[in-house]
Amino acid sequence: MTEEKLIRTNMETSRLNPDGELLCLGIESSCDETSAAIVDSNRNILSHIIYSQIPEHQKYGGVVPELAARAHILAIDEVIQKTLSTAGKTIDDIDVIAATAGPGLIGGVLVGWMAATGIAQSTNKPLVAVNHLEGHALVPRLSATSASGVVESVNVEFPYLLMLASGGHCQILLVCGVGKYELIGQTIDDSAGEAFDKVAKMLGLGYPGGPAVDKRAQMGNPQAFNLPRPLCDKPGCDFSFSGIKTAARTLLSKESEPYSDKLINDFCASFQSAVVDCIVNRLQHALCDTRVRNAAPKTLVVAGGVAKNSAIRAAMEKLASENDMIFAAPPMSLCTDNGAMIAWAGIENYLVGNIVTKPVAPCPRWPLTEL
Ligand code: KG4
Ligand code: ZN
Helix, strand or coil: CCCCCCCCCCCCHHHCCCCCCCEEEEEECCCCEEEEEEEECCCCEEEEEEEECHHHHHCCCCCCHHHHHHHHHHHHHHHHHHHHHHHCCCHHHCCEEEEEEECCCHHHHHHHHHHHHHHHHHHCCCEEEEEHHHHHHHHHHHCCECCCCCCCCCCCCCCEEEEEECCCCEEEEEEEECCEEEEEEEECCCCHHHHHHHHHHHCCCCCCHHHHHHHHHCCCCCCCCCCCCCCCCCCCCCECCHHHHHHHHHHHHCCCCCCCHHHHHHHHHHHHHHHHHHHHHHHHHHHHHHHHCCCCCCEEEEECHHHHCHHHHHHHHHHHHHCCCEEEECCHHHCCCCHHHHHHHHHHHHHCCCCCCCCCCCCCCCCHHHC
């Protein structure tokens, strides 16, 4: 990433609203959601529009990058205009523009990033190049709840231990501050979301698979099928999901099609329980690791699309309470890709002075550890 980072020395008070609130317009377009949101620095979401392309990709069983890029082009202007009008704001009211500049499907990233660059340049407003993963990582600081959502508001302070699980990534990170991430463990093959999507496809549950597997698993027996827990007998904090996927394919090849509802429910429950066991095992190692290094995070956080999973949320909440930690997860609507997380990351970055000062080339690969 070529963006230049500036540590701001003087507060740009002229850009603040009279009540001292910053308003950020955030734009997300890195995968199959065209989304924009206006968020203020007091953690309020003034408007949030998400245009999901899922129906366009469903018939192909996954996201088709070229179709996604074209759909973003068609949707972006309307999504931004609707975001402004829903909040009752004009572009003049906005203090900061933020957009995902990577990682992601580059055709889509370019659409949102060019829109944001155009708006920022034509209005002379500051622009923040947001790392999509940082959007997921920081959004629990905008809004977080307990696993069940009963505790409506949990304050997430640095440092926290983060399980970041999405369609493209699966990492355990120590989040020490804005732009300050220590990678503790990561998948050596598939991401957790990919595993959910692939197993769902084998079972004929369609795309995206995670929500369907989650729903079916609640009606099934987690002991019905014996699936492996890769790496759980090994030290360290890395994950491997491709072995679970291969074992799933082998087990299913012994069953006759069409699969019964009971088989699908039991299979989903067994697969999900294997994923949950792997996540808990790796997080236990990560907690020991952070304690050894005296980092002592007080909060255990899950984020990314897979954070919507009810069993993963419940298991992580239990793990947190066993370790005297607070558990926090974003509300369901802020787990999968969305513009509010980009707007919030825009505010957090702007407040530490991370604004774009020269042209930025969006990046399909942009690890959090390279911020
Ligand atoms: O974060 P996200 O919206 O996109 C990426 O940045 O990749 O995550 C999408 C992933 C998909 O793989 C989807 O199947 C998974 O999140 N997902 C779930 C659930 N809801 C979405 N996985 C498990 N359980 C869920 N309830
Ligand atoms: Zn994402």
